[in-house]
Amino acid sequence: MSSDVMVSAELAGPAPRGSAGVLEAYAHSVMNTFGPPKRVFVRGEGCYVWDADGRRHLDLLAGIAVNALGHAHPTVLAAVTGQISTLGHVSNFFATPAQVALATRLAGLTGDDDAKVFFTNSGTEANEAAFKLTRMTGRTKIISTEGAFHGRSMGALAVTHNPKYRAPFEPLPGEVTFVPYGDAEALAAVVDETVAAVVLEPIQGENGVVVPSAGYLARARELCDAAGALLWIDEVQTGMGRTGSWLVHTAQGVRADVVTLAKGLGNGFPIGACIATGRAATMLQPGSHGSTFGGNPVAAIAGLAVMNVIERDGLLDQVTATGEHLVSVVMGLGHPLVSEVRGRGLLRGIVLNADVGPAVADLALEAGFVINAPRPHVLRIAPPLVVTPAQLDTFVEALPGLLDAASGAAS
Template sequence: MTTTTPTTEGTWQRRFGDSIMKSLSTPKVMLERGEGCQVWDVEGKRYLDFLAGIAVNALGHAHPVLVEAVSKQAATLIHVSNYFATPSQVELAERLKAISGAGEQGRVYYGNSGAEANEAAFKLLRLNKGPDGTKTRILALQSSFHGRTMGALALTGKPALREPFEPMLPGVEHIDTTIEALEHSIDDRVAGIIIEPIKGEAGVVDLPEGFLQAARELTAKHGALLILDEIQTGIGRTGTWFSFQQFGIVPDAITVAKGIAGGIPIGALVTFGDTSDLFEAGQHGSTFGGNPFATSAANAVLGEIESAGLVENARVRGEQIRAAITAIASPHVKEVRGRGLLIGVGLHEPIANEISARCLEAGLIVNAANDSSIRIAPPLIVGDSEIAEFTEIFTSVLKGLA
């Protein structure tokens, strides 16, 4: 069988539609290379990447530290299965325990994605049955997103995503994102609750003030687990290693993925304290989870984030971008949300898709998280020149709207 390099938009889009499952819509652009905060399509057009693969490319594209790490590991050892340990597997677990504050009692389970990490979290919640087995209720939030595999989908608070695949796994209840709903819902029958510190897929929506603290207090009171989905908010993106570290609480577990390895697939469940004792040998596993290729990449990415001061850069640059958007004073912009380099632009009208399309045409990649929200999540390496270019394009697009 021979293949040909796509040379025109019509050619590659036709081939995509003829070959890729219909669960994915045909994209508008085919990208073929990247460097730093820039990518180029197959026609040679350059784009400023302010989405980073949906908060994945923490070091941008083709970062020399990551390139060297994966090249070296690929030439050494890629996969051995979980019948064997590898140095990078243990090193990464120790790193995750350290930066999360999980400490000596903390433990790490590896998967290959955020959805897999949340599947492990679902099982962890099921194991917290209590001594009499009556803890059978699992809570999640309305409009939340935790993944598209069946367990993660059951946790996801978006009925439109769940309905085609019902019946869902039983026992999950979705509640409003209010302290009153927490107080009404959490009792001694609750095994736990899973929460995104910022609702990314809902449009980068911040939780109400005091919400996480109330969730921690109530879950501790009733012997329920507090699990935080840090898949989009973690690994420095919100200006601390993990978003929960800004709220003065300690969860029972967190799930991590996206930026952890800069684009190499990996996910993790990190447990704290006695929660680490819930899983027993053989109760969960993954053939590819924690392989030396992915864990070496993650160690390189975490090391570079630390040595280059990128957690602080995310905080500072995030403030800079939010200030720049606010200064545009567009009548279309209702509010600017989020923390660090996870930013949501709330709009007065359902024009997010139009804005995203116009930005793409102008050479800027952002994302319409929903009809009235733009999501901005550039690489953690973003600097003054990239922010200046973003501001110029975004201003032009907003001012060009009717």
């Protein structure tokens, strides 16, 4: 056992050994907001994680599109440990080189030389900052979409569609209108001079990896320009190379007024960002918003390390090729339960002809594969960007048996 692992074990204290003991302690001490955990994971390396009972799993979910470079990536590890051993936190009364360097890199992704960044600790917080920014327009109406997910804080929840998430916390802030996702004409019918912003995911991840028709984002841009409204693009799940480009909307030639990022940016270290361009870049001023931990030097250096590795190792092209391979081999199975594979890059939804997704995900976990079912008929595959075709093939080879077992149990 390495000295680092020994130190971690000592810090954890007298925690119970083995999965059963940890899960019993979890039920006693952790709020029941997620339901019972399916596994207790204790170690990760590359695209694999090991549970407390020593079983290895191929991680095809990456912490829900978070671990972009896999687990324990040496470049990120060196950057984070080097930074925290030098300077861990100073508050936002002061600047640090890592914070400024990352802000400059992220602003540059938008193509606007004057773009500005507000750092947060999560995607929800990034969307909360964006929600507040829309109020600076002097308008309060926001257009969101059916199936949208933007987070669970009060502002982010206000633009999230799922009634199950919303109902217990209503009334929620703002005047939010939901229209069908991907329907440009439905958007055109509601965007007028009373609208502060339109918020869109370029691909709806939590709704089952739903991709809109070509030109949808461009049409939203036109409508916002005509109405004087902000276009707010939520790239929390899709950004940072997940789909084969840094950002989905810029790859389509679309300019957003507000962009939100998180997930893959820190490779597991909590970080998010709200980026504003054009007139939106100067709307928030001293006192408008704040964050104690947002933009701390350790999170910032993690983000820089992730961006450097993606660029250095040519991962954007690799993601595109590996994602196309996944589609090819899954559809090549010719399995009657598989309808299609949608998405881009390494954000993919395997669409099924029956509502057996949760059962398939559970069976996959038993077989050593981590996936999930964001919808009953969709399996989400969002592995580390460094996953290899050969690793994906091991899952695809197992998939027919998993589908047959799940459909047999359901019949």
